[in-house]
Every structure is written in C-alpha cells, then in structure tokens.
Amino acid sequence: MYDYQDSVHHTLIIIGAGASGLMAAVTARDLGIDTAILEGNDRIGKKISMTGDGRCNITNDSTTTGTDDAGVALARKYYGSQPEFPRPVLQQFGIRQTIDFFHVLGLPLTSLKEGFMYPMSMQAASVVDIFELALEERSIPVYLNRKVLDVTVSADHPRFKMTCRTETEKQVVYTSDYLFLCTGGLTGQNAGTDGSGYTLAQKMGHSLVKPVPAIVQLKVKYPYQKSLSGIKLQGRAHILVNGKIVRSETGEIHFTDYGFSGPPVLQLGRKAAVHLAKGDSVTVQIDLMPNRTEEEVIEFLDTNWTTFAHRTVAESFTGFLHKKLTSVLLKEAKIDQEPDLLCQELSWKTKKIFYKLLKCWEFKVTETQSFELAQATAGGIATKELDANTLESKLVPGLYLAGEVMDVDGDFGGYNLQWAWSSGYSAAMALGKRIFR
Numbered sequence: 429m430y431d432y433q434d435s436v437h438h439t440l441i442i443i444g445a446g447a448s449g450l451m452a453a454v455t456a457r458d459l460g461i462d463t464a465i466l467e468g469n470d471r472i473g474k475k476i477s478m479t480g481d482g483r484c485n486i487t488n489d490s491t492t493t494g495t496d497d498a499g500v501a502l503a504r505k506y507y508g509s510q511p512e513f514p515r516p517v518l519q520q521f522g523i524r525q526t527i528d529f530f531h532v533l534g535l536p537l538t539s540l541k542e543g544f545m546y547p548m549s550m551q552a553a554s555v556v557d558i559f560e561l562a563l564e565e566r567s568i569p570v571y572l573n574r575k576v577l578d579v580t581v582s583a584d585h586p587r588f589k590m591t592c593r594t595e596t597e598k599q600v601v602y603t604s605d606y607l608f609l610c611t612g613g614l615t616g617q618n619a620g621t622d623g624s625g626y627t628l629a630q631k632m633g634h635s636l637v638k639p640v641p642a643i644v645q646l647k648v649k650y651p652y653q654k655s656l657s658g659i660k661l662q663g664r665a666h667i668l669v670n671g672k673i674v675r676s677e678t679g680e681i682h683f684t685d686y687g688f689s690g691p692p693v694l695q696l697g698r699k700a701a702v703h704l705a706k707g708d709s710v711t712v713q714i715d716l717m718p719n720r721t722e723e724e725v726i727e728f729l730d731t732n733w734t735t736f737a738h739r740t741v742a743e744s745f746t747g748f749l750h751k752k753l754t755s756v757l758l759k760e761a762k763i764d765q766e767p768d769l770l771c772q773e774l775s776w777k778t779k780k781i782f783y784k785l786l787k788c789w790e791f792k793v794t795e796t797q798s799f800e801l802a803q804a805t806a807g808g809i810a811t812k813e814l815d816a817n818t819l820e821s822k823l824v825p826g827l828y829l830a831g832e833v834m835d836v837d838g839d840f841g842g843y844n845l846q847w848a849w850s851s852g853y854s855a856a857m858a859l860g861k862r863i864f865r
Contacts (some may be wrong), residue, residue: 433785436602438462438602439605441462443628444611444612446610447475451849451852451856452853453568454562455860464569476555479513479803487523488505488544498522499515502522507642507836509807513814516817517817522854530558546570574594576628580589585746586661587607588602588603611625611693614802615641625833632821634810636807637810639807641797643802643803644750646689647686647793648791649794655755660690663678663681664677664692664715667712668710668711669708677691683752684700711793712793716753716785716786722787729820735777736771741774805837807835809833828858830852
C-alpha cells in the first residue's frame with residue numbers, strides 16, 4: 429500500500445497522519461488533488477487508537493438540538509486567543525457532516541450518554557482501519573517513519589521542500605506546491621506528537637501562543653489528600669481564580685492521591701492551567717451535595733443530627749457520605765480525636781464547619797498534570813496569522829494548518845477530534861477551490 433520512494437514531488441503534502449491530516453488527505457484526494465502524507469511514526473492514526481479509553485470519542489451530538497445555528501452552538505465549545513476563530517470552520521463542517529462522512533466511509537457511529545459518539549464497534553482501531561482502507565482505495569501515498577526536520581519555502585517551483593529523517597537515520601527530501609501542517613500539539617507524546625509542528629511553523633515566520641495542558645487533572649496542596657484517594661462521587665466542581673468562580677461543572681468527581689480527576693475536573697483543567705501560567709491564585713471548590721441548596725443542606729444535617737442525637741457524629745454521616753470522606757471531615761472539624769462525640773453534643777461552631785465543607789470545600793491548586801496525561805493542548809500557532817475561512821497562512825501563501833497545532837482547543841467529550849475533522853476538511857476544500865477555480 430505505502431510508497432517509500434526517497435524523493436518525490438506531490439501537489440499537496442500533509443505533515444502528520446493524525447485525525448486532521450487523514451481527514452484532509454481523503455477530502456483533498458476526492459477533489460482530485462495529488463496528495464501524500466509524511467508521518468513520523470511507523471503507522472497512521474497512532475494517537476487516534478489511544479483516545480476515548482480505546483473507543484475513540486469521534487464527536488458529540490449534544491449541541492445539535494435547540495434553536496441556535498448548529499455551527500454557532502458548536503463553536504461555544506472551543507477556546508483560544510481568538511474565541512470567534514473556529515466558527516466559520518465549524519459552520520462549514522459540523523457534527524452532522526462528520527456523522528455523514530464516516531457513514532460514507534463505512535463507519536457507522538453510535539451515541540452514548542451526554543451525546544458522546546463512538547464507532548459502532550466501540551473500538552478506536554476501527555477508525556484507523558477505516559482510514560487505512562480509504563487511503564488505499566484512493567491510492568494516497570503515506571510515507572511512514574519520515575520525521576520532518578526542516579521545511580524551506582521558495583518563491584519558485586517547487587514552493588515547499590521537506591527534509592526528513594528515516595528510521596535508518598537517512599535524510600530524504602520531498603517537495604510540494606502546497607503544504608498542510610497537521611502535526612498536533614503536545615499531548616499524546618507516546619504517539620509521537622512532540623510539538624515539532626510549532627518549530628516548523630515558527631521557522632516559516634509564525635508565532636506561538638504558549639501551550640499549556642487542557643482537559644487535564646488538577647494537583648492540589650492538601651494534607652489529607654492521600655486519605656481521600658479512590659473516592660468517586662456525583663458532585664459539582666468550581667474553579668476560582670483570585671477568589672472568583674470562573675467556571676463550574678457537574679458530574680462524577682474522582683479524588684486521587686495528587687488531587688482531582690473525572691469529567692467535571694477535566695473540563696476545568698484548561699482554566700486552571702492558563703491562569704496558573706499567568707501566576708494567578710487558583711483553587712478548586714467541591715460541592716458534595718450539588719442537588720441541594722446551602723439552606724437545604726443545613727436543614728438536612730440539622731434534622732439528621734436531631735433525629736439521631738444519640739448517635740456519634742461519625743455515625744451520623746453513614747449512608748450518604750463515603751467513609752473516607754467522613755474520616756477527613758472529622759479531621760477538618762478537629763473532632764477526629766473524639767470518636768464518641770454525640771450529635772447532641774455538637775457545637776454551633778463545628779456544625780458550621782460541616783455546612784461549609786459539604787457545599788464549598790476548597791483546595792489550593794498547585795499545578796495540573798503534565799502534557800503526558802492531558803487530553804488536549806491549549807495554545808499553539810497564533811490564529812490571528814491564519815485565514816479563519818480557509819485556514820491558510822496569511823504569512824506563507826500555500827501553507828495551511830489543521831487540528832491541534834493551532835491555538836484552538838475544545839471541551840471534553842469529542843470536541844477536539846471534531847475540530848480535527850472540521851479543520852482538516854475545511855482546509856482541503858479551500859485548497860480545492862483555489863486549485864480548480
């Protein structure tokens with residue numbers, strides 16, 4: 429299937445056989461463009477095969493309902509230095525188009541909770557396999573084990589020259605009239621996404637918005653954190669920056685030995701990372717009883733302590749709090765050394781401590797987990813230097829960017845892969861219009 433010539437020219441060369449690169453390649457070839465891919469790994473879609481716990485969360489259809497324009501609604505799930513930048517691309521190719529695209533390739537999707545969409549097989553490998561078939565059916569050359577070391581741009585033909593290193597350390601050269609940079613960000617480094625695309629773009633004159641981890645776990649400074657490790661509960665998490673709540677999420681919160689994880693926390697990770705990088709004070713506030721107001725929590729606890737006044741305080745939490753939580757709450761209230769303290773003996777001061785901890789338990793965030801454990805990258809090549817409709821560089825005509833390499837990142841739940849599909853498709857379509865106009 430794969431062509432391994434040492435030096436060759438194509439109309440379009442795509443650097444990176446990840447989600448955006450594969451989408452761009454299939455779309456461009458279907459338009460009649462002579463297209464090839466350079467990939468540093470020994471196989472395509474290596475990062476795709478690792479996503480969604482091995483199931484590949486292809487997209488999310490929860491934004492397709494309602495009265496809003498679908499593209500506008502979808503765009504609210506994305507972030508970057510230019511918040512409006514993703515909208516034109518998402519309006520060109522959104523969730524419905526993604527579902528149809530994979531259906532045409534032969535990969536039906538299924539929707540699970542909260543709109544998360546996966547291949548019907550529930551295997552990420554199926555996505556890679558479908559793209560393998562699509563590349564083969566379209567005779568798209570894929571040059572594997574080609575690590576791009578340098579890109580030079582000429583005013584003459586050919587416009588782009590890529591110098592690559594092979595698995596044998598030999599250097600080979602490829603040339604093209606147009607170039608797509610689909611190299612990803614800094615997440616999934618085990619899959620080869622090492623940020624080298626940033627270096628290539630910067631060599632061609634582009635600037636970089638400092639990358640930080642997004643969709644990432646939070647580390648906190650708390651003396652009893654290891655005692656809380658392993659607890660999972662339905663709660664609400666808030667991120668506070670300099671004492672002000674900037675975002676809140678509800679769902680299953682995971683207590684770990686280093687801090688917090690789980691879908692709500694992952695959603696908040698970007699805010700934490702960005703503000704920590706600025707030197708701001710960041711805290712995470714956990715609401716252990718999100719379905720009750722503060723007044724309702726006070727009433728609930730008071731009723732419980734009155735009804736079971738003869739029980740110990742520790743026993744009064746039985747049935748609605750995890751035992752590990754109870755143990756730490758007693759430490760916070762400084763009554764852990766009084767195991768026989770009865771509910772009827774609780775002081776007003778101690779009661780107020782419990783009221784607060786159940787609704788707004790605060791933890792100082794020290795840092796996020798690393799890029800190695802993050803699921804997305806915030807930051808990247810500055811979008812102000814790209815055409816929002818075509819994703820072509822304003823600095824280097826003929827150069828297009830797609831996927832995570834640019835300063836666009838989305839929420840947890842399939843939105844970053846959706847950006848890869850949308851941007852890869854839109855860039856290819858824009859190039860097609862340019863070539864065949």
